[in-house]
Amino acid sequence: MAASRDxxxxxxxxxxxAGIPLDARIDHVVDWMTAADGPRPGLVAVYLxxxxxxxxxxxxxxxxxxxxIRAADAAVGSLLAHLDHAAMAERTNVVVVSDHGMADxxxxxxxxxxxxPRWRKPRWSASVR
Ligand SMILES: [Zn+2]
Numbered sequence: 001m002a003a004s005r006d007x008x009x010x011x012x013x014x015x016x017x018a019g020i021p022l023d024a025r026i027d028h029v030v031d032w033m034t035a036a037d038g039p040r041p042g043l044v045a046v047y048l049x050x051x052x053x054x055x056x057x058x059x060x061x062x063x064x065x066x067x068x069i070r071a072a073d074a075a076v077g078s079l080l081a082h083l084d085h086a087a088m089a090e091r092t093n094v095v096v097v098s099d100h101g102m103a104d105x106x107x108x109x110x111x112x113x114x115x116x117p118r119w120r121k122p123r124w125s126a127s128v129r
Contacts (some may be wrong), residue, residue: 001015011039012041014028016047022050023106025046025047025048026078026079027097033086033092034082050072053099054068055102059102060104079094080094
């Protein structure tokens with residue numbers, strides 16, 4: 001479900017579904033952006049989670065992560081090619097962002113979050129209140 005802001009919803013959206021291939025996601029937003037009828041969106045956001053997922057699952061320098069980067073790069077390249085073909089490249093800003101970086105961590109410097117102690121509400125002393 002799309003998030004509303006002050007009761008306003010996006011005109012077009014799809015709920016996130018990791019099962020939809022990256023190229024299908026790109027094709028879909030290109031269809032929105034190049035629609036002959038109806039209003040075209042002024043802002044489009046596409047989530048490509050594959051690099052993040054591969055990095056978390058296999059590490060930032062793993063072959064699986066490199067393959068995910070290649071796939072995401074191909075998806076962005078496909079978007080740019082579609083925009084160029086539709087003569088929209090010159091008037092479209094494409095911004096690629098990431099939610100965080102990643103670094104290799106030695107296995108003996110990790111722990112499972114499920115083993116963390118349960119959070120307890122702090123008990124403030126009278127002088128802190
Ligand atoms: Zn992440």
